[in-house]
Amino acid sequence: MSAAPLRRLQEAPARPRPAGGAASAAARANPVTRPATESRPRLRAVGTPEQARSLAPFAWGCVLIILGALSTVLLLNTAMAQGAYERRDLKIEIANLHQERSSLVTAIEANSAPTRLANAATELGMRPAETYGFVSLADADSANRDQGDQP
Template sequence: MSALPASAARTARAYPLPARPAAAPAPRLRVVRAPEQARSRVPFVIACMAVLAGALLTALLLNTQMASLAFERYELSNELGRLDQDRKDLVAALDSRSSPARLAEAATALGMVEANGTGWLRLADGSVQGAPAPAGG
């Protein structure tokens, strides 16, 4: 059979045994700190909600103020139209009262008479110019 003795045949293998790893050194123990607590997100969420609430409140106040000013503008526009119409009415009344016929009627009602002639007084030398005549009445 083989030239190897029987005891050697038992120990001989067809493939080599893997090398045994060297003995691992004993693990070194060390003290570690406790893990830090994760930061809470509550303050960030509250800050975001506060910014959102502030923006919504600001928008509401601006909208309310704009509506109030629009109403006030509408009221002032109506008052301006009413005052303009009153002015036009007063100008028309003044024009009708200042017509020559109405002025003659008002003067007659006050007891005034029509002048027969007109004259002018010159202040530089005190002379009278024109043909003044006494009013008949």
């Protein structure tokens, strides 16, 4: 609105009236005027609207959310890379242990061969058995009972 002073109208603006009749002649003789006590509301200048809130807190919030998300992704990626290195090291260690196990199994098989065992027994002073026999647990049990009965 303009800040220019406003003029008040003292009388109502003239309207075109229908022609003819006694009522219309009386209405033309006494124009309608408003009493002085009944006045129009006074017009006043409207104040400036309140300024909109600043976008800076919203922008800072968005920046902080983005930075937080990026730092979280970076930390997760670093943790996953560290886990991958540990997994690689464990795979290498498992491969080395498998290789060591296979070499130990080969050594055990070589040492448990019948010819190797016979040579080791001879070196210890053992000699081959002249007769072969079988041990029966039932016979051994009855023999132990018989010996227990005799003084």
